[in-house]
Amino acid sequence: xxxxxxxxxxxxxxxxxxxxxxxxxxxxxxxxxxxxxxxxxxxxxxxxxxxxxxxxxxxxxxxxxxxxxxxxxxxxxxxxxxxxxxxxxxxxxxxxxxxxxxxxxxxxxxxx
Amino acid sequence: xxxxxxxxxxxxxxxxxxxxxxxxxxxxxxxxxxxxxxxxxxxxxxxxxxxxxxxxxxxxxxxxxxxxxxxxxxxxxxxxxxxxxxxxxxxxxxxxxxxxxxxxxxxxxxx
Numbered sequence: 001x002x003x004x005x006x007x008x009x010x011x012x013x014x015x016x017x018x019x020x021x022x023x024x025x026x027x028x029x030x031x032x033x034x035x036x037x038x039x040x041x042x043x044x045x046x047x048x049x050x051x052x053x054x055x056x057x058x059x060x061x062x063x064x065x066x067x068x069x070x071x072x073x074x075x076x077x078x079x080x081x082x083x084x085x086x087x088x089x090x091x092x093x094x095x096x097x098x099x100x101x102x103x104x105x106x107x108x109x110x111x112x
Numbered sequence: 113x114x115x116x117x118x119x120x121x122x123x124x125x126x127x128x129x130x131x132x133x134x135x136x137x138x139x140x141x142x143x144x145x146x147x148x149x150x151x152x153x154x155x156x157x158x159x160x161x162x163x164x165x166x167x168x169x170x171x172x173x174x175x176x177x178x179x180x181x182x183x184x185x186x187x188x189x190x191x192x193x194x195x196x197x198x199x200x201x202x203x204x205x206x207x208x209x210x211x212x213x214x215x216x217x218x219x220x221x222x223x
Contacts, residue, residue, distance in 0.1 A: 001171070006154075032210050043202065043214040044155070089154060093210060098143055098162055099170065100212060104154035 002027040004092050006103025013080050014111055021106045023090035024072040030092040033066060033073045034100070038087045047088075048075070080110045115139050118203050118215040126223050131190040133218050135203030137183075141213075143206045144186040146170075146178065148199040149217075155202065161186055193222045 003026040013019050025033075034049035050057045050064045050073065057064050061080075066073040077084055087107050091100040115138030125131055135144060145160040147170075157170030159178040167178050175197060177189045190197055203215040 034211065036212075043216050044212075045214070046211055049211070098206075098210075099145070099157055099160055100210075101157075102155040104152065 002030060002092055002094060002101040004090060004101050004103040006090050006106060008106060009104065010107045010109070012109045012111065015080060015082060017080055019077045019080050019084070019108055019110075021075045021088055021090070021108070022072060023074070023092075023103050024070075025092040025101075026071070027092070027094050028068075028071065029094045032093040032100075033064070034091050035064060035075050036089045036091065036102075038089065038105075040086070044089060077108075080108075082110050082112055084108060085110045116203060116205055116213055116215045118201075118218045120218060121216065122219050124221045124223065125193055127194055128192050131193050131220065131222075133188045133201055133203075133220070135186040135188070135215060137186075137205045139205060139207075139213075140183060141205040141207045142183075144180065145204040145206075145212070146176075146186070146188045147202045147204060148172065149202060150199050158188065158201075190220075193220075195222050198222045 006023045031052035036044040037047045038044040048064050050066050061078045063076045087105045089105050090103040093100045117136050119134045146158040147155045156172045158176050161167045161180040179187045201218045204212040206212050
């Protein structure tokens with residue numbers, strides 16, 4: 001089955017800095033890669049996703065890049081703000097299945 | 113937020129007792145999932161359903177069973193709870209786009 005590795009497990013940045021979280025996956029047939037944000041005590045919520053027919057997608061301060069050859073994808077957050085502090089999860093899904101496999105999460109702390 | 117509710121939201125029980133968690137959706141989505149979340153392990157899939165009476169195992173299914181007798185309800189049962197099943201349980205739903213919508217979670221403590 002699919003295996004998703006996520007790094008780093010924790011990331012501390014100063015407000016205004018950029019943050020990058022990286023994930024690798026094992027199944028070359030995977031074609032859907034979402035990112036979820038989970039604030040303390042809340043449910044995970046989708047913030048951005050990318051499909052294998054594109055290499056990059058942006059939404060305001062958030063961007064995701066995908067390198068299918070290397071089987072890795074990354075989340076980029078620019079101009080970080082304290083409200084970006086949360087746990088971020090990457091995930092991958094094979095088109096032949098209906099389930100997502102998640103990475104173990106990255107705790108992002110943005111200090112004012 | 114998608115119409116998905118979990119009950120109970122909090123439960124404390126003793127080792128060896130049966131426990132059932134309920135997930136209810138009002139979105140008429142085909143797919144429903146149960147995940148558990150533990151520190152250092154992220155979100156791990158327990159069981160999922162792709163239709164009424166159609167279910168399959170996830171990566172951590174041992175000790176758990178599920179049932180889906182109607183589209184809107186997906187039940188997760190721990191036949192005999194153990195301390196290793198102390199966790200936060202999330203139900204999720206999705207349509208064909210694949211985006212998951214999570215419930216608010218159910219915190220289970222097994223003493």
